Amino acid sequence: MFASILISTVLTLLLHTAWRLLNWVWIRPRKLEKLLRKQGYKGNSYRFLFGDAREAAKLYEEAYSKPIGVTDDATLRAFPLAIKTIRTYGEKSFMWVGPVPVCFVMELEAIKNILNKFDAFQKPFKASNPIFKRLVGGLIVYEGEKWSKNRKKLNPAFHMEKLKATEVLGEWSSSIPKDGSPHIVDVYPYFKHFTGCVVSYALFSSTPTPLVKRTFRIISELTHISNQSQPFSIPGEQYLPIEKYKRANEIEDELKATFTRMAEERLAQRRAGEVKLEPDLFDLVVDDVEEVDIKDKKGRAAAMHELIQQCKLFYVAGHESTANLIAWTTVMLAYHQDWQARIREEVVRVLGDRNITGDDLASLKNLTMFIHEVLRLYPPAIELSRVVEEDTTMGDVTFPKGAMIMMPIILLHRNPKIWGDDALEFKPERFAEGVLKAANGHAAFVPFGWGLRTCIGANLSAIEAKVFTALFVRRFSFELAPTYVHAPSVSILLQPQYGIPLTLRKL
Numbered sequence: 001m002f003a004s005i006l007i008s009t010v011l012t013l014l015l016h017t018a019w020r021l022l023n024w025v026w027i028r029p030r031k032l033e034k035l036l037r038k039q040g041y042k043g044n045s046y047r048f049l050f051g052d053a054r055e056a057a058k059l060y061e062e063a064y065s066k067p068i069g070v071t072d073d074a075t076l077r078a079f080p081l082a083i084k085t086i087r088t089y090g091e092k093s094f095m096w097v098g099p100v101p102v103c104f105v106m107e108l109e110a111i112k113n114i115l116n117k118f119d120a121f122q123k124p125f126k127a128s129n130p131i132f133k134r135l136v137g138g139l140i141v142y143e144g145e146k147w148s149k150n151r152k153k154l155n156p157a158f159h160m161e162k163l164k165a166t167e168v169l170g171e172w173s174s175s176i177p178k179d180g181s182p183h184i185v186d187v188y189p190y191f192k193h194f195t196g197c198v199v200s201y202a203l204f205s206s207t208p209t210p211l212v213k214r215t216f217r218i219i220s221e222l223t224h225i226s227n228q229s230q231p232f233s234i235p236g237e238q239y240l241p242i243e244k245y246k247r248a249n250e251i252e253d254e255l256k257a258t259f260t261r262m263a264e265e266r267l268a269q270r271r272a273g274e275v276k277l278e279p280d281l282f283d284l285v286v287d288d289v290e291e292v293d294i295k296d297k298k299g300r301a302a303a304m305h306e307l308i309q310q311c312k313l314f315y316v317a318g319h320e321s322t323a324n325l326i327a328w329t330t331v332m333l334a335y336h337q338d339w340q341a342r343i344r345e346e347v348v349r350v351l352g353d354r355n356i357t358g359d360d361l362a363s364l365k366n367l368t369m370f371i372h373e374v375l376r377l378y379p380p381a382i383e384l385s386r387v388v389e390e391d392t393t394m395g396d397v398t399f400p401k402g403a404m405i406m407m408p409i410i411l412l413h414r415n416p417k418i419w420g421d422d423a424l425e426f427k428p429e430r431f432a433e434g435v436l437k438a439a440n441g442h443a444a445f446v447p448f449g450w451g452l453r454t455c456i457g458a459n460l461s462a463i464e465a466k467v468f469t470a471l472f473v474r475r476f477s478f479e480l481a482p483t484y485v486h487a488p489s490v491s492i493l494l495q496p497q498y499g500i501p502l503t504l505r506k507l
Contacts, residue, residue, distance in 0.1 A: 025049050028402060029099040035400045036101060042089035044096065051096025056081040064497065067487040070335045070480075073424055074488040075410055078382055082408060094403075102385070102404040108418065108444050111407045113394060114386055115450050121386035124404060176476075176506045184481045186499040187330060191323040191468075198464055199319045203311065205280040215258055218251045219315050223492055225251075259308045263289055285310045321380040322461040324495045326468055328378040329371055332426060333473065334480045334502055339428060343367050344473040351474065356467055364470060366428070371465050372435065372445070373428040376419075379447035380461070382410040382494055409446055410494075418444045478502045 029046045036043075044052055059080035068077065075083055085095045086104060094103045105111055114121045176183040196216055200208040208216070225244050266286050276283060285307045292299040333340045343366050350363045361368075384407045388399045399405065416423045418439050419430070430438040435445045448458035480502060487497035 025099050029096075029101070032101050032400055032403050035398075036094055036103065036403070039397050041092055041094050041103060041397075043085060043094040043101070046096060046099070046101075049099060051098050051100070052081060052085075053096075053098060056095075059084060064487070064489060067485045067498075070331065070486045071426065072486075073414070074378065074494065075408075075414065077488050078410055078490050078494055079408060082406070082411075086411075097404065100402070100404050102406045103399065105405050105407050106411065106415070108412065108442055110394060111384075111412070112443075112450060114405055114407065115384065117392065120388065120390050120392040121399075121405060122389050124385045124387045176504055178506065182503045182505050184483075184501055184503050186501045187504075188323075188327055188496055188500040191326045191330075192319065194468060195319045195323040195326070195464065198322070198460075199315055201280075202460075203281045203314060205276070211258065215255065216315060216319065218254060219312055220320075222248060222251045223320070226492070255308055255312070256304075259311055260304055263304065263307055281314060282311070320493055320495075322464045324378070324493050325371075325374065325380060325461060325465045327496055327500055328494075329374045329465055329469055330472070330478075330502070331480070331484075331486070331496070331500060332374055333370070333469070334478050334484075336426065337479065339366070339370055340473060340477070343370060343469075344477075347470045347474050351470070356470055358463075360470075361463065361466055364466060367466055367470060369428040369431040371462060371469070372431040372438070373426060375447035375462075376413045376445065377410075377426060378488070378494055379409050379413060380493060381447060381449050382490070383408045384449060412444060412446070415444070418442045475507060477505045477507055 025048065029051075033046050044055075047054075063077045063080045068074070081095055082104065085093050086106075091104060091106045094101045096102070105114060175185070196208055196213070199216070200206060200212055204212065225248055262282070263286050266282060267290060270290070289300065289303045289307055292303045294300065333343070343364075346364055346366045350360055386405045386407075388401050388403045388405065391401050392399050413419070414423050420440065422430075436443065439445055448461070480500075483501045485498045488494050489497040
């Protein structure tokens with residue numbers, strides 16, 4: 001009798017699992033495709049399990065096999081499959097990320113409406129591959145009151161006093177001949193060092209210790225592993241003995257141990273009466289751990305997990321995104337020598353020989369215009385995606401539950417209907433009368449996202465770029481080295497594939 005019940009239970013579970021798998025890989029994708037085509041959406045027919053993955057891999061391989069010119073359109077390298085799909089089927093089209101259809105939304109008002117409907121269109125992290133999920137958490141996935149409370153609490157930690165640029169520039173100065181002769185340096189790794197110092201000051205109120213440097217390094221490795229993985233995963237594959245998951249688990253275990261130890265040390269300092277006059281970011285996230293009763297092991301573990309996720313988020317958002325903003329600003333200044341000279345003259349006129357302050361930034365108008373144009377063409381948020389949580393009608397389209405929405409910000413920023421016929425040209429002067437005027441009255445400049453959910457570090461990132469660039473152009477003249485190869489590539493963010501070798505001259 002018992003054996004019969006056990007066999008029946010096992011068979012029921014197997015059938016249920018088989019049905020869920022069949023629904024995931026075939027029935028639901030075909031149903032979603034039918035619903036989308038009925039409403040005028042076009043795209044490739046669904047291909048079992050992998051969707052457009054093989055074509056995407058081929059297009060990326062082809063795009064990354066050759067560089068482009070500095071003035072060429074970077075979207076061909078950033079979104080080769082998206083560009084091909086839109087060119088083939090029009091703006092009302094979709095592509096496949098595994099068994100999930102991804103619908104393109106290109107119209108500005110539709111984008112704003114989607115970003116405002118938090119319940120119907122939610123962030124896609126739960127639909128991502130399991131390794132990418134390890135990189136996101138904390139503030140970026142919070143919704144409603146929890147998001148509002150944490151955003152308000154963390155805002156004060158993002159301010160200009162956390163910036164330290166002179167160390168990197170001093171290192172370059174010491175390596176360059178004093179007679180003004182040229183010296184070639186790959187500056188990209190130094191940008192990461194600078195922004196890493198900023199993140200370290202913001203998080204821990206100190207320069208990066210060997211432990212912090214290692215922590216940043218393995219988070220960067222986890223980012224790389226995530227980028228090399230499929231954008232979707234076969235259910236349960238993360239439990240198989242696959243090398244990428246093995247390494248991701250090792251990194252996760254080390255991060256958990258490191259941040260737990262850091263948090264316990266910070267809590268011990270508080271118990272000993274060592275309280276800072278000005279809390280850093282780590283203090284603010286440790287607050288949530290301290291509020292949980294020490295006897296509540298489950299609650300304590302959950303709070304510690306959130307702390308780790310917040311720290312990883314601050315690293316990716318504050319380190320990688322700003323480093324790449326400074327990188328593309330430098331590339332464009334090295335290429336556009338007239339703008340480099342114009343900005344240098346402005347910096348010298350405003351600053352003289354003294355250090356930069358927050359009050360100076362408003363006077364650096366040419367630098368502000370230049371960085372705005374860099375953000376337009378090389379935005380940190382190259383696209384925004386959302387998962388449709390419930391059937392939702394917008395205009396003449398009903399997006400079905402289970403589909404995804406992709407809003408390509410990098411294409412929005414190049415839309416000639418908004419920016420004019422010169423939308424693909426690098427023209428900082430378009431921002432001379434402000435952001436709204438540059439976009440011909442449209443609120444379409446959204447390099448860090450849009451609305452309430454704009455990246456919390458957006459302001460600090462722009463300030464970092466201005467401060468570093470101002471001090472850089474005052475101390476050096478520079479141009480792209482003969483070995484420079486313009487090859488924007490996507491690794492979560494848009495970054496230079498082969499570094500940025502510059503020919504530097506000390507002024």
